Amino acid sequence: MKSEAKKSDAKRTKGEVLLEIKDLKISGQSDDVWHEIVKGVGLTLKRGEVLGLIGESGAGKSTIGLAAMGFARPGCRITGGSIIFDGKDLRKASEEERRALRGSRIAYVAQSAAASFNPAHRIIDQTVETAIGHDVLDRGKAEANAKDLYTRLKLPNPNSIGSRYPHQVSGGQLQRAMTAMAMSCRPDLIIFDEPTTALDVTTQVDVLAAMRDIVEQFNTAAIYITHDLAVVAQMAHRIMVLRYGKLIEEAPTREMLKSPKEAYTKTLWAVRSLAMPERTGKDVVLRVHDVDATYGGVIKVLENVTVQVPRGRTVAVVGESGSGKSTLARAITGLLPPRKGEVYFNGKPLPRALKDRDKDTLRRIQMIYQSADTALNPRQRVRDVIGRPLEFYLGLKGQERDRKVVELLEQIELSEDLIDRLPGELSGGQKQRICIARALSVNPELIICDEVTSALDQIVAEEILKLLLRLQKELKVSYLYITHDLATVRAIADEIVVMYQGRVVQQGLKTEVLSPPHPPYTELLLSSVPEMDPDWLTRLLEKREAKGKVAAKA
Amino acid sequence: MSVDQTAPQAAPRTVKARRTVAQNVWRTLKKAPYSAWFGMIVIAIYIFVAFFAPWIAPYGEAEVVSQQPFELWSWTHWFGTDQLGRDMLTRLLFGARNTIGIALATTLLAFAIGGGLGIMASIFRGWVDQLLSRAVDTLMAIPLLIFALILLSIFGSSVRNLIIIIAVLDSTRVYRLSRSVAMNVVVMDYVEAAKLRGEGLVWIMFREVLPNIMPTMVAEFGLRFCFVFLTISALSFLGLGIQPPTADWGSMVRENATLITYGDITPLLPAGAIALLTVAVNFVVDWFLHKTSGLRDEK
Numbered sequence: 001m002k003s004e005a006k007k008s009d010a011k012r013t014k015g016e017v018l019l020e021i022k023d024l025k026i027s028g029q030s031d032d033v034w035h036e037i038v039k040g041v042g043l044t045l046k047r048g049e050v051l052g053l054i055g056e057s058g059a060g061k062s063t064i065g066l067a068a069m070g071f072a073r074p075g076c077r078i079t080g081g082s083i084i085f086d087g088k089d090l091r092k093a094s095e096e097e098r099r100a101l102r103g104s105r106i107a108y109v110a111q112s113a114a115a116s117f118n119p120a121h122r123i124i125d126q127t128v129e130t131a132i133g134h135d136v137l138d139r140g141k142a143e144a145n146a147k148d149l150y151t152r153l154k155l156p157n158p159n160s161i162g163s164r165y166p167h168q169v170s171g172g173q174l175q176r177a178m179t180a181m182a183m184s185c186r187p188d189l190i191i192f193d194e195p196t197t198a199l200d201v202t203t204q205v206d207v208l209a210a211m212r213d214i215v216e217q218f219n220t221a222a223i224y225i226t227h228d229l230a231v232v233a234q235m236a237h238r239i240m241v242l243r244y245g246k247l248i249e250e251a252p253t254r255e256m257l258k259s260p261k262e263a264y265t266k267t268l269w270a271v272r273s274l275a276m277p278e279r280t281g282k283d284v285v286l287r288v289h290d291v292d293a294t295y296g297g298v299i300k301v302l303e304n305v306t307v308q309v310p311r312g313r314t315v316a317v318v319g320e321s322g323s324g325k326s327t328l329a330r331a332i333t334g335l336l337p338p339r340k341g342e343v344y345f346n347g348k349p350l351p352r353a354l355k356d357r358d359k360d361t362l363r364r365i366q367m368i369y370q371s372a373d374t375a376l377n378p379r380q381r382v383r384d385v386i387g388r389p390l391e392f393y394l395g396l397k398g399q400e401r402d403r404k405v406v407e408l409l410e411q412i413e414l415s416e417d418l419i420d421r422l423p424g425e426l427s428g429g430q431k432q433r434i435c436i437a438r439a440l441s442v443n444p445e446l447i448i449c450d451e452v453t454s455a456l457d458q459i460v461a462e463e464i465l466k467l468l469l470r471l472q473k474e475l476k477v478s479y480l481y482i483t484h485d486l487a488t489v490r491a492i493a494d495e496i497v498v499m500y501q502g503r504v505v506q507q508g509l510k511t512e513v514l515s516p517p518h519p520p521y522t523e524l525l526l527s528s529v530p531e532m533d534p535d536w537l538t539r540l541l542e543k544r545e546a547k548g549k550v551a552a553k554a
Numbered sequence: 555m556s557v558d559q560t561a562p563q564a565a566p567r568t569v570k571a572r573r574t575v576a577q578n579v580w581r582t583l584k585k586a587p588y589s590a591w592f593g594m595i596v597i598a599i600y601i602f603v604a605f606f607a608p609w610i611a612p613y614g615e616a617e618v619v620s621q622q623p624f625e626l627w628s629w630t631h632w633f634g635t636d637q638l639g640r641d642m643l644t645r646l647l648f649g650a651r652n653t654i655g656i657a658l659a660t661t662l663l664a665f666a667i668g669g670g671l672g673i674m675a676s677i678f679r680g681w682v683d684q685l686l687s688r689a690v691d692t693l694m695a696i697p698l699l700i701f702a703l704i705l706l707s708i709f710g711s712s713v714r715n716l717i718i719i720i721a722v723l724d725s726t727r728v729y730r731l732s733r734s735v736a737m738n739v740v741v742m743d744y745v746e747a748a749k750l751r752g753e754g755l756v757w758i759m760f761r762e763v764l765p766n767i768m769p770t771m772v773a774e775f776g777l778r779f780c781f782v783f784l785t786i787s788a789l790s791f792l793g794l795g796i797q798p799p800t801a802d803w804g805s806m807v808r809e810n811a812t813l814i815t816y817g818d819i820t821p822l823l824p825a826g827a828i829a830l831l832t833v834a835v836n837f838v839v840d841w842f843l844h845k846t847s848g849l850r851d852e853k
Contacts, residue, residue: 333750354749362752375743379765392751438747 015047018086018188018221019068025080026063026072026245038063038245040081047188048219052236052253054226054268056457057428060245061225065191068223069106070098086188103130107182111194113174117166123177124162131184142184149180152217153210171321172203176210183214190215190222196231200320200484201528208234208530209541227457229268230530233257234537241265253534267459269532276469278494278510281310284347285478286332286365286446291341293324293331301327302338303502309446312476316493316510318483318525324502325482329448332480333367346445363393366439370451372431376423382409383419386437393442408437412467429460433467440471449481453488465491486529490514498522586841593837600831604651611644616799624813627820634820637809646823648801654831656717656796657783663721664782665775668728673759673767675729676736677745687733690726698723699788706794716786716795724782731774735767769846776839780832787828803828 026038038060045051053061063076070090072078083090085106090098102108107130110116117126127149128142137145143162150158153176166174175195182190195211196204212235215222224235232239232253239256241248241264249262260266286309293302302324309315317325330336332343334354343350345365351357369375376385386405390396396404406416412433423431432452439447449468453461469492471477483489489496489510496513498506500521506513518526527540586594603610613619620631620639627634633642675683693701705719739745740763748762764771789795790804798805803824810821 335746335750354752357752359752362750367747367750369743369747371743375747377742377744377762377766379768380761389751392753 015049015219015221017044018047018049019043019045020084021064021068021081022084023081024064024067024078024083026060026067026076027079028063028073028076036079036245037076038067041242041245041247042081043240045189045221045223047221049238050215050222050224050236052224052226052232052239053242054229054232054239055242055248056227056459058244059242061227061242062193063245064242065193065223065225066108068189068191069102069108071102100134103187104134104136104185105187106189106191107185107187109175109178109182109190109192109195112198113178113195114166114171114198116178117174119166122163122165123169123174126166127162127177127181127184130181134185136185146180146184149183149214150177152214153177153180154206155180170203172199172207175199175207179207179211179214183218183220186218186220188221190220192222192224192226192235194226197226197228201486201530202320202524204231204530205528205537205540208537211235212537228530229458230532230536233532233534234530241268257532257534275490276492279313280494280509281313283311284308285311285345286480287344288328288332289342289344291328291331291338291343293327293336293338295336297339301502302331305331305341305499305502305504307480307497307504307507309478309480310494311445311478312472313494314472314479314481314492315495315497316481316483316489317497317499318486318489319499319505320484320525322501323499325484325499326450327502328499329367329450329480329482332448333365359393363389363442364445365448366442366444366446367448368432368435368439368450368452371455372428372435373423373455375435376431378423381420381422382426382434385423385434386441389438389442404441408441411440411471412437427460428456429463432456432460432464436464436467436471440475440477443475444477446478446480449479449483451483451485452481454483454485461488462491468492486526498525582845589837590841593834593841596830596834597838600650600654600834603647604654607647607651611641611647613641613644615644615648615801616640617644624810624818626818633823634818636806642810642820642823645801645806646803646827649803649806649824650827652796652800653783653786653803653828656713657779657786660717660721660724660782660786661775661779663717664724664778665728665771667721668725668730669732669764669771670759671725672729672732673736673763674755675733676740677755677758677763683733686729690729693723693726699785702785702789703792703794706789711789711794711797713796713800716789720782720785720789724778724785728774728778732767732771735770736763739763739766769842773839773843773846776835776842780835783828783832 021041021043023040023042024038025036025040027034028037029035041060041064043051043064053064055061063073066073067078067083068085070083070085070093078091081091085101088097090101117123124143124146127146128137128139131137131142131145132139136142146162147158150161155161155173155176161169161173161177169177179195192211196207199207208231214220222235224232226232236253238250238252240250241262243264249256249260249265251261256265260269286307288305288307291302291305292300294300305324305328307315307317307328317328319325327336331338334350334352334357337352343352345361350361383402383405386408387396387401390401390404402419405419409416409418414430414433418426418430423434426434435452452468453464456464465488468479472479479492481488481493493510495508496506496510497504498513498519498521505521506519513522514526527543530536618639619641620635623635623637623639625631625635625639631641631643633646636642636645671686675686702719702723706715709715709719745758745762748758753762786795787802787804787807790802791808793805793808795804796802806824807821813820814822
């Protein structure tokens with residue numbers, strides 16, 4: 001397998017040119033004005049080559065990815081340049097011709113498989129649809145082909161998994177099924193648009209390995225779009241860094257990782273290096289003692305959970321989705337009153353249900369959500385979003401209130417000009433800052449941060465983390481930081497709580513938890529975090545395989 | 555607190571919005587299609603007439619101006635007179651005032667009841683939602699017009715009864731709509747954040763949920779208004795709606811219906827007035843729905 005991979009590696013770099021984009025210009029419409037969002041980008045892709053496109057959100061990555069299929073999103077139009085796929089200019093081709101190419105010769109794998117599958121049809125029916133639709137294969141052959149692809153993508157029970165409906169398989173399996181769908185016609189080019197961004201790290205490893213393998217096996221060219229450098233380092237032969245619709249730097253992966261040239265690229269590289277020494281604390285602000293929680297009185301989602309948060313410190317709660325991290329937050333805030341156990345705040349037990357808590361207790365515990373889009377009321381201006389808690393808890397009104405809002409805006413490094421904006425008129429990072437300001441406005445003692453940076457791209461996330469650290473230093477606020485991203489944990493946590501299936505697997509100071517020996521689940525979680533080393537995935541898979549063999553023998 | 559060090563002593567400048575409300579409205583109006591413009595102009599005329607009927611109308615509302623009933627169209631009585639010799643044009647103008655006024659009051663009441671309960675049901679869920687929803691189902695099972703006729707004959711057909719009965723019956727539709735739209739809003743994190751803050755029901759209903767379902771509700775308001783308007787006219791036509799001598803288009807159609815048999819189109823005028831307003835409101839609502847639903851032509 002390994003030597004085979006190397007052989008194909010050599011073959012694909014020598015391939016002929018498959019896709020050539022020259023001086024591509026794309027405009028997007030917002031507020032009735034056309035803005036150029038891609039400003040003259042060119043790229044060449046050879047057969048069998050994997051090209052990584054990276055950059056922060058708004059860099060035009062996805063727009064370029066779609067343009068490689070000759071497609072512009074609604075509200076966008078291609079205004080200049082040429083897109084030559086296998087000798088044919090897609091810009092000049094008719095819609096009919098382009099449609100004939102899409103699916104059969106150029107395929108697309110989207111970020112959210114769950115949103116891309118039709119929940120009403122079986123997986124196999126959707127996998128074979130393109131192949132049958134393009135008259136490439138008949139139904140029987142297409143199904144056999146799909147099963148073969150499922151096997152190659154290492155899906156469990158490849159012969160029967162296709163008869164399930166999309167909601168009956170996990171997110172990682174669905175993402176692989178979508179890759180199988182894209183592969184069903186053996187396309188020459190696949191565009192992966194952030195295919196693993198929505199997945200847990202543990203699942204991400206399997207999906208990445210499967211995608212890399214299958215692209216290699218069929219010698220398919222691919223464009224891999226992501227904002228995660230460590231991921232792209234595993235997948236791509238060559239990386240292009242984009243910013244504001246322009247190409248910043250382009251180099252083979254290893255070269256790019258070793259010696260990035262442009263300043264912007266270097267900042268991208270530096271993001272993951274944020275690290276903070278841990279601090280210990282004796283004064284406990286929050287103690288969750290032996291808490292059980294259930295949904296509907298039947299499904300147990302938390303079991304005997306005990307967690308402590310020292311004052312002025314950050315406790316990170318890590319685990320994959322479904323591990324009970326967010327439920328823990330709901331139990332603490334009283335949205336889901338615990339069935340058993342107590343939550344102590346400043347040494348005193350908190351009333352279990354939200355409605356029994358007084359205003360001052362509510363003020364002391366604030367929450368910041370994962371998605372600032374849904375955490376801010378789209379019809380409330382910044383002034384009201386931040387001002388309301390001031391008015392509600394502290395009774396500030398009018399000018400006094402507005403002055404405090406401006407102070408808070410300055411504290412979170414935003415201009416006071418934003419005070420009358422609606423959330424829709426702010427960027428993702430600005431929105432998250434507003435959420436932070438809202439939580440901070442009333443001097444809380446504890447802030448529960450639920451994945452506050454996972455929806456943001458790395459540079460913005462880094463700024464938010466720095467802000468949180470600075471505010472902690474200034475205001476001595478404690479954080480309970482819920483996340484599945486271990487890089488973030490390294491950056492800001494003092495203590496770590498590892499959760500798995502509603503139980504606490506391990507907890508302790510950061511260095512204790514992060515240094516071996518680990519309990520098995522912590523080990524799995526830690527080893528799954530992608531590293532900035534192009535050989536990381538290969539080594540990890542080898543190591544796991546070796547371990548599997550040992551376990552099998554034993 | 556360290557905030558004070560960074561805080562400016564000066565009061566904040568008041569920051570102006572990028573566009574004023576008037577500018578925004580004008581920008582939107584400029585792009586409205588002709589049908590919407592037509593609708594808006596017609597509605598404006600109706601509203602004008604409704605407000606200024608006593609000044610525009612040549613005679614009094616119930617003033618008998620002619621000895622002869624069913625007089626033909628003439629310069630003194632543009633649209634002739636009705637069965638009691640009252641001026642038809644005057645009755646038409648006053649009819650706008652009465653019919654539109656009552657329909658508007660009814661629709662507002664229906665929205666206050668239905669919308670309020672609908673949002674409440676979506677926030678509380680559980681048994682509150684079940685109780686309200688099943689009650690609404692029961693009410694909706696009975697045909698509106700027949701139910702209204704029964705209630706009106708029990709309680710008597712005063713204007714107040716008319717408004718309350720139709721509003722309650724119509725609020726069932728509003729309830730269903732507002733409940734289902736609000737359901738999508740109450741699951742948002744910002745509503746949870748408001749609950750965590752300890753906000754009361756009124757704040758959550760009116761400040762967190764209502765502004766986000768407003769476009770749908772406004773569009774529905776237009777349509778409901780038409781239905782209420784038609785229901786009232788139908789009831790008046792059946793003799794249980796607005797009672798004489800108050801001028802009302804529905805009863806005017808009935809009172810003058812016999813004229814049709816003589817080839818006189820006078821009874822069609824109030825009917826036409828009803829139809830025109832309904833069409834106009836629908837045009838405007840259509841455009842508004844199209845605008846706020848986010849359905850652009852390109853998408």
